[in-house]
Amino acid sequence: MERTFVMVKPDGVRNGLIGDIVSRFEKKGFTLRGIKLMHIDRPLAERHYGEHREKPFFGELVDYLTSGEVCAMVWEGKHAVANARSLIGKTNPVEAVPGTIRGDFAMDVASNVVHGSDSPENAEREISLFFGDSAAAVYLFTS
Numbered sequence: 001m002e003r004t005f006v007m008v009k010p011d012g013v014r015n016g017l018i019g020d021i022v023s024r025f026e027k028k029g030f031t032l033r034g035i036k037l038m039h040i041d042r043p044l045a046e047r048h049y050g051e052h053r054e055k056p057f058f059g060e061l062v063d064y065l066t067s068g069e070v071c072a073m074v075w076e077g078k079h080a081v082a083n084a085r086s087l088i089g090k091t092n093p094v095e096a097v098p099g100t101i102r103g104d105f106a107m108d109v110a111s112n113v114v115h116g117s118d119s120p121e122n123a124e125r126e127i128s129l130f131f132g133d134s135a136a137a138v139y140l141f142t143s
């Protein structure tokens, strides 16, 4: 079984989309293995998006990711990385077809509601970055 890392980004959390997104993954057949509501700091955002460090939008991307709470999740299933990416839709919401998460809930590439790992190797790297050794734990936060 494969695992993938999925994160509802600050605009998704602000717009009340966590439940809808979790529901789509459950209905598709994924198993939830970890979930954590958190406010990430700049060093973690910069490590997570390290491969985009030289891109012109890197600063904007880090500002956005640290602008509010995110919901980090670990989902398990057959071909989890590829199946998650097809549920999520194209990176640019303009190209994401209706029925996908970005196709239904996002308008702009800079705030595209959700992140999904692009390879099994990156999935494991991102899971350790966000969950350490405790990806199996479910975290419940109260204010």
Ligand code: CMP
Residues within 6 Å of the ligand: 052, 057, 060, 061, 091, 109, 110, 111, 112, 114, 115, 116
């Ligand atoms: P994500 O799938 O999380 O991975 C990298 C992110 O970079 C991507 O989603 C987008 O949110 C962001 N991104 C990609 N292209 C641009 C762009 N041209 N301007 C701003 N953000 C971008």
